[in-house]
Amino acid sequence: MFDDPAFWRAGAISTVAVMVGVLIMLTVDSLAVISPGGAHVPPYTVINQHIDYKFDTKRGNDVPVIAGSEPLFGRAVDESAAEALIDKGKLVIQSRACINCHTFFGNGAYYGPDLTKAWIDPDWDTWQAITGTSTREDAMVSFLIDPERYRTWTRTMPNLRLTREEAEATVAYLKWMAAIDTNGFPPNFGRMGPKR
Amino acid sequence: MTALNLMVTALSLGLYVALAGSYGLSYAIARLRGGGNLPRGPLIIYGLHGATAIFIVVWTPLQIGWKGLIVASSIAFLVLPPITWRFLEYTHETEVSG
Amino acid sequence: MYRSQQLALKYLTAAIALFGVMIIAGLLSACYYVHPDLLFGILHFNIAKILHIDTMIIWLLMGFMGAIYWFLPGEFGRELAGIKAAEILFYVFCVAVAVVAVVFIFVQYGGSDEAALWLINQGRKYVEAPRWAAISVVVVMAVFAYNVLGTAYAARKITGVTAVLMVDLIPLLALYLIAFPAISNMSVDLFWWWWLVHLWVEATWEVLIGCIMALTLMQLLGTSRRIVETWLYIEVALVLGTGILGLGHHYFWIGTPSYWLAIGGFFSALEPLPLLGMVVHAIYDAGTHRMKTTNQPAFYWMLAEAFGNFLGAGVWGFMITLPQINLYAHGTQWTVSHGHFAFWGAYACGVLSVVYLVLQKTRGLTHVDGALWKWSFAALNLGIVGMVGGLLVSGVAQAFVERAIGGSTHAAFIAGQENQWFVEGMVTRLVFGFVFAAGYVVLVWDMVTLGKRLPVPAKLQAAE
Numbered sequence: 001m002f003d004d005p006a007f008w009r010a011g012a013i014s015t016v017a018v019m020v021g022v023l024i025m026l027t028v029d030s031l032a033v034i035s036p037g038g039a040h041v042p043p044y045t046v047i048n049q050h051i052d053y054k055f056d057t058k059r060g061n062d063v064p065v066i067a068g069s070e071p072l073f074g075r076a077v078d079e080s081a082a083e084a085l086i087d088k089g090k091l092v093i094q095s096r097a098c099i100n101c102h103t104f105f106g107n108g109a110y111y112g113p114d115l116t117k118a119w120i121d122p123d124w125d126t127w128q129a130i131t132g133t134s135t136r137e138d139a140m141v142s143f144l145i146d147p148e149r150y151r152t153w154t155r156t157m158p159n160l161r162l163t164r165e166e167a168e169a170t171v172a173y174l175k176w177m178a179a180i181d182t183n184g185f186p187p188n189f190g191r192m193g194p195k196r
Numbered sequence: 197m198t199a200l201n202l203m204v205t206a207l208s209l210g211l212y213v214a215l216a217g218s219y220g221l222s223y224a225i226a227r228l229r230g231g232g233n234l235p236r237g238p239l240i241i242y243g244l245h246g247a248t249a250i251f252i253v254v255w256t257p258l259q260i261g262w263k264g265l266i267v268a269s270s271i272a273f274l275v276l277p278p279i280t281w282r283f284l285e286y287t288h289e290t291e292v293s294g
Numbered sequence: 295m296y297r298s299q300q301l302a303l304k305y306l307t308a309a310i311a312l313f314g315v316m317i318i319a320g321l322l323s324a325c326y327y328v329h330p331d332l333l334f335g336i337l338h339f340n341i342a343k344i345l346h347i348d349t350m351i352i353w354l355l356m357g358f359m360g361a362i363y364w365f366l367p368g369e370f371g372r373e374l375a376g377i378k379a380a381e382i383l384f385y386v387f388c389v390a391v392a393v394v395a396v397v398f399i400f401v402q403y404g405g406s407d408e409a410a411l412w413l414i415n416q417g418r419k420y421v422e423a424p425r426w427a428a429i430s431v432v433v434v435m436a437v438f439a440y441n442v443l444g445t446a447y448a449a450r451k452i453t454g455v456t457a458v459l460m461v462d463l464i465p466l467l468a469l470y471l472i473a474f475p476a477i478s479n480m481s482v483d484l485f486w487w488w489w490l491v492h493l494w495v496e497a498t499w500e501v502l503i504g505c506i507m508a509l510t511l512m513q514l515l516g517t518s519r520r521i522v523e524t525w526l527y528i529e530v531a532l533v534l535g536t537g538i539l540g541l542g543h544h545y546f547w548i549g550t551p552s553y554w555l556a557i558g559g560f561f562s563a564l565e566p567l568p569l570l571g572m573v574v575h576a577i578y579d580a581g582t583h584r585m586k587t588t589n590q591p592a593f594y595w596m597l598a599e600a601f602g603n604f605l606g607a608g609v610w611g612f613m614i615t616l617p618q619i620n621l622y623a624h625g626t627q628w629t630v631s632h633g634h635f636a637f638w639g640a641y642a643c644g645v646l647s648v649v650y651l652v653l654q655k656t657r658g659l660t661h662v663d664g665a666l667w668k669w670s671f672a673a674l675n676l677g678i679v680g681m682v683g684g685l686l687v688s689g690v691a692q693a694f695v696e697r698a699i700g701g702s703t704h705a706a707f708i709a710g711q712e713n714q715w716f717v718e719g720m721v722t723r724l725v726f727g728f729v730f731a732a733g734y735v736v737l738v739w740d741m742v743t744l745g746k747r748l749p750v751p752a753k754l755q756a757a758e
Contacts, residue, residue, distance in 0.1 A: 003524070005523045030485065034548075059552075090483075094416060100344050123705055155326075158335065202619065281574060287520075
């Protein structure tokens with residue numbers, strides 16, 4: 001039996017069939033969770049709200065906390081306008097190949113910083129002063145439109161010729177992304193020193 | 197996980213698999229050289245692999261399920277080279293005689 | 295020689311040439327870490343990196359296709375069906391690759407609209423090529439699939455190896471269609487993108503290289519068909535049995551449910567087991583042939599495949615695959631260290647083995663050996679180990695400083711990048727990158743001159 005290739009062929013076919021079947025079932029379940037409004041991914045209108053990131057002792061990791069009103073650029077948007085902003089933001093990210101310098105959920109390239117929680121990065125408070133703006137989103141837009149003007153480190157982000165509309169859409173995208181439950185990635189965000 | 201735990205755990209896991217591979221390699225070489233009993237080389241290397249597994253179980257902050265997986269994998273790593281070797285000999289022998 | 299085998303030579307030549315382009319782009323990418331102002335305003339890191347990773351995928355794919363085009367007439371006992379279309383499409387493929395590269399370098403990006411995705415850059419990792427080029431890849435691969443399936447049908451013949459190959463080609467081609475959509479939701483985008491990337495390089499490509507190695511073993515060592523088929527089925531069962539749900543190790547942090555931490559971590563942790571089996575198998579083959587074959591470089595590159603796969607994919611992967619570790623290591627140079635080592639061991643070494651086997655036949659050599667291949671073998675492997683080692687040091691430093699200690703913020707990122715261990719690791723990577731490049735030059739020299747170099751006595755005779 002063991003020296004007959006047909007035995008092992010049957011084994012290969014049945015193994016693959018079972019694994020693919022399980023993968024398909026888990027995919028169906030996962031897609032529901034990661035669609036906007038699903039358990040882990042908020043609807044796009046979350047960009048109208050305040051987003052924070054706190055440690056959840058029951059789950060043992062950081063989770064996004066969404067509460068309170070905090071419209072982007074001072075104007076709340078409805079569902080279709082929010083979706084339009086997110087669509088545009090993703091087109092910007094793809095057309096400029098941002099993922100080939102930066103990471104999103106840790107995926108991409110490692111030359112620039114991870115952007116998963118860029119929206120809630122503590123550095124933006126300082127950037128408001130540097131860019132002469134009064135809100136986080138305006139600081140981010142100013143930076144994105146002319147990053148070479150704000151060189152603070154040896155590695156400079158190049159100017160990718162973003163229009164104001166594109167920069168705003170990108171910021172909206174980053175705000176929405178920061179509200180996604182990533183099972184605690186990145187770890188220790190904003191907290192210096194060991195967690196436990 | 198503390199920074200130190202992170203480094204030590206990750207490097208231990210790499211060492212764990214590297215030693216499993218070294219055991220497999222030395223086992224295969226020992227079988228090639230022939231002789232009845234297995235020489236000490238592969239056994240010593242597997243012993244080091246086992247020690248690494250024990251270290252991972254005792255020292256690292258991995259949860260119990262993952263530690264169980266490490267132990268089970270160590271058993272799999274132990275038997276995989278002999279089973280593979282025996283099956284290689286079997287398939288080649290039946291080929292010659294068949 | 296069958297027309298299919300002549301086409302194989304073209305594909306393998308293109309593959310080796312693109313390997314060189316990949317190295318140049320890789321050296322450039324590595325330079326930015328050490329000289330950040332390099333070509334600023336002219337060509338930035340992201341474009342250099344796109345060229346590096348995309349040429350990697352394409353040169354390996356061309357290598358696989360070349361190998362299949364070479365072996366298959368022997369398997370079916372006849373010329374491949376649709377060979378004329380395949381011959382034309384080879385040139386279409388090369389032109390498309392060249393045009394895409396030129397546009398990447400000189401145009402770089404367009405506006406945030408569909409036109410940019412169709413014509414310039416789709417901006418999704420490994421599949422940045424604009425949609426028009428992606429369509430041409432689909433056509434090339436569809437004809438390739440037809441070459442295989444159509445010939446099996448015409449010959450009314452299927453072997454175990456060709457059966458596995460044919461079944462594998464269907465998901466391989468279907469998965470590539472994921473290169474087309476622009477999905478706004480990053481979680482959904484990455485979910486499907488990982489079906490393409492993981493189920494290519496940790497599933498369908500593994501089966502494909504398994505088929506190619508089976509065909510190579512039959513020719514190189516004279517191993518019987520029954521034996522290679524038995525082991526091919528075992529490999530498919532183990533690699534896909536662990537790798538299909540091992541896809542879950544990419545689903546830890548992209549917004550997917552937390553059960554993927556357990557599922558992905560568990561199956562991913564099992565992935566080294568079949569790789570260990572391959573190492574044992576390689577030693578068996580090496581030992582029973584007393585390390586001597588009629589084609590030493592082909593043999594040694596195949597051994598390098600088994601070892602490199604185990605080390606790069608197995609050991610390096612295992613270090614970072616458990617979710618508790620991956621939380622800190624994900625998206626750092628630790629990943630890069632693993633990626634370079636794994637791709638090298640799992641695929642590049644195998645393709646180089648095939649090239650030497652093919653050259654033995656086309657140059658009419660009874661024996662392939664010499665000094666040159668040994669130098670290139672040493673330099674390429676030393677180069678990759680040095681690069682991987684440097685990246686490992688940088689990656690561990692980054693995980694330590696940026697993630698574990700620094701709190702993963704922008705400031706923590708900078709602290710990690712400026713850490714002395716990180717910086718020295720990246721310099722080491724660049725230095726060994728040059729060692730690797732030197733190995734490539736010697737490799738090409740050996741491949742070009744193999745069989746055309748006069749042995750010394752003949753040279754002396756000619757001089758007299």
